[in-house]
Amino acid sequence: MRILFWTILVISQLSSIGFAWWALSRLFLYINAYRFDESQYTLLFGFIHLRWIAGLYLMSVVAFALFTTFYSVFVF
C-alpha cells in the first residue's frame, strides 16, 4: 500500500510540475507575441504584473510538491 501511495505521489507531483512548465512556456510565447506597455489601467488591481502571477504559480506548484513529500514522510 505504501509503495502504491508513494508511486502515485511522485508521479502526480512530477506531472504537476511538468504541466506548470508547459503552461508557462505557452504563456511565454504569448508574451513575446503581444508586447504592450502596461499601466495602472491594465494591470490586475492596478499593480499586479503577469510575471508575478507566473512566478507565484511555479513556486506554488513546486512548494506543494515538496510539502506533500515531506509531510508524507513524517506522517507515514
Add this chain to the structure above:
Amino acid sequence: MDNTNRHFRGQQRNEEVTCFFRSHPIVLLDPIARFFLVFAALTTIEAILVNYGSLKSPVTYLIMVTVMVIFLFFIHRFFLRLLNYFLETVIITNYRLIRLEKTIFLRDDKHTIDLNKIQDVTKQQNGILQTFLDYGSLAIVVNVQETPFIINYVPKPDRYFRRINLVKHAYAIARNPEKLIQNTQDTMQSEQSFTKISL
C-alpha cells in the same frame, strides 16, 4: 515608422495602439472564492484524517491521495484562470478595435471591427455593484440589422467609451479630410443663416 507586428501579431505598418484594456477584476471573484473554499475544506479533511484516522488503514491512504490530487487540480485551475485573465484583451488602434479572447490551452479567438464600420457605441452601467466598482458594458453597433458587439466587464467604461468615439472621429477625418472641410463650411453657413433670421 514601421509598426508591423510591433505590439501584436497582425499590427499593420501605420497602425498605432491607442490603448488597450482587460476585464474588470470582478470576474476573478468567483475563482478566488472557490479556491479558498476548496482549500479550507481539503485542509479540514486532511486534519481530521491525521488526528482521528488510522494511518495504517488503506482507506486513509486512499483518501489522502484523493485529497492531494484534488488540491493539485484546484491549484492549477486557479492559477490558469489568473493567467487567462491577462490573455483576454481589447485593443483600440487608430484603424480598428480588436478583441482577443485567448486562453493558454483551449481558446484563441480574435474579433476585429474596423472603425469605419462602427455606427454607434453605447455605454451601459447599471446597478449598485457596477456603479461603485466602476465597470460596465460597451455595445458597438456595426450594422443596424445585426446584433451589436457587446464587451462586458469593461473597467472605467466612460474612459473607453470616449476613447472609441475619439479614434473613430479621427479615423473619419483621416480617411476623408475634404468631406470634413465641406461639412464644416456647411455648418458655418447654416449658423450664419440662423443668426440673420434671429436678428
